[in-house]
Amino acid sequence: MPSLFGIKYSNRDFSLRDTWGKNQFNSTFPVALVAYLESLGLESVYLTLDNNKQLKHDHITAKKLFGLNYDSDELFYDFEGIFSPYECLVKGNLPRIDLVVQNLKSGICLKGIEIKLTALPDSSTFDLMDDKFGTEIVVRRDTIVYLACGIALLYKDNLNELRNILGNQCDSITDWTNAENVLPFIPDMIQNIDRIMMENLDKQEPLVLQPVWKTEGKSPRLAQYCLDVFVWSNFAFTELFMRYERQQSVFNSMTRQIRTIIWLYKMLLDFSLTGQFNHQRISDKLSYNTKNDKAFAISGIRSHQFMACSELSKPRISKDDIKNIILDGGQHYLSPERRFDAIIFNSPDLFD
Secondary structure, three states, X not given: OOEEOOOXXXXXXXXXXXXXXXXXXXXXHHHHHHHHHHHOOOXXXXXXXXXXXXXXXXXXXXXXXXXXXXOOOOEEEEXXXXXXXXXXXXXXXOOOEEEEEEEOOOXXXXXXXEEOOEEEOOOOOOOOOHHHOOOOEEEOHHHHHHHHHHHHHHOOOOHHHHHHHHOOHHHHOOOOOOHHHHHHHHXXXXXXXXXXXXXXXXXXXXXXXXXXXXXXOOOOOEEEEEEEEEEEEHHHHHXXXXXXXXXXXXXXXXXXXXXXXXXXXXXXXXXXXXXXXXXXXXXXXXXXXXXXXXXXXXXXXXXXXXXXXXXXXOOOEEHHHHHHOEEOOHHHHOOOOOOHHHHHHOXXXXXX
């Protein structure tokens, strides 16, 4: 029966061809890759925030990431599930997240993890040297909801403390839907979010699992050493949309990153007042005439500055290992997208 390494119990049936579709494979394969790394005595790269607001590179075990050892008989992977401990924090429905890890015996939800399988290099770095390669990172707005929930849970029993940290600078905003009314307060929002994180550095939790797959430049050929795994803590993840904005003092226009700061701040502010927040209403009403199908995206040039390390320059898993991760003929069930530009690119004979 087709299978993936290390995934014994899940809500996906790997004997079905549909389970190997693009959307499903992009979340299941990374979980198997983490387990395979662990079986080799290796750990995923773990990005956390330090007290200087810099990213620190460490390593994280599968047990710390998932809550149980990868080979535990009590480990259950609920793909595209709902992390139930957060349901009481929101008004309306909590969105689904790529992976909810549960204890099969007790039914307790252990972790809620967003998964992003990313290509290395991206279009902004493919013509650079290997040690300058980076990946594009596209962030869904639902990820921001889970980021807010993780922070809100820290203050669930002490809303006044959160309210005091957030301050009253933004109380004079009468119309949050008007960008001109909100932009002057961005420095205050950043400062207050920073304070929350600095006071809770020891409570950082894994939020985003980001495996990378490396090709030979822009070609469709896998590099010999092509696979590795990066994990972002919830606080480290905020640097993707706060690092460059933190360096500014005046904000004259609305960007997706700035809008994401507003979303996060408003969710936490509403939570501090009522003990819940309406994420759907916040992201819909505070769109600022920009599509809100996603929160934001950053290019490989920017992501490289956060992720640069030996594992990014030379991933630790080789293409020869893939047959040890995709098992029992699972590769025959894969159904990649048929892209016209890819077909032309891989058919040089058309131009002979």
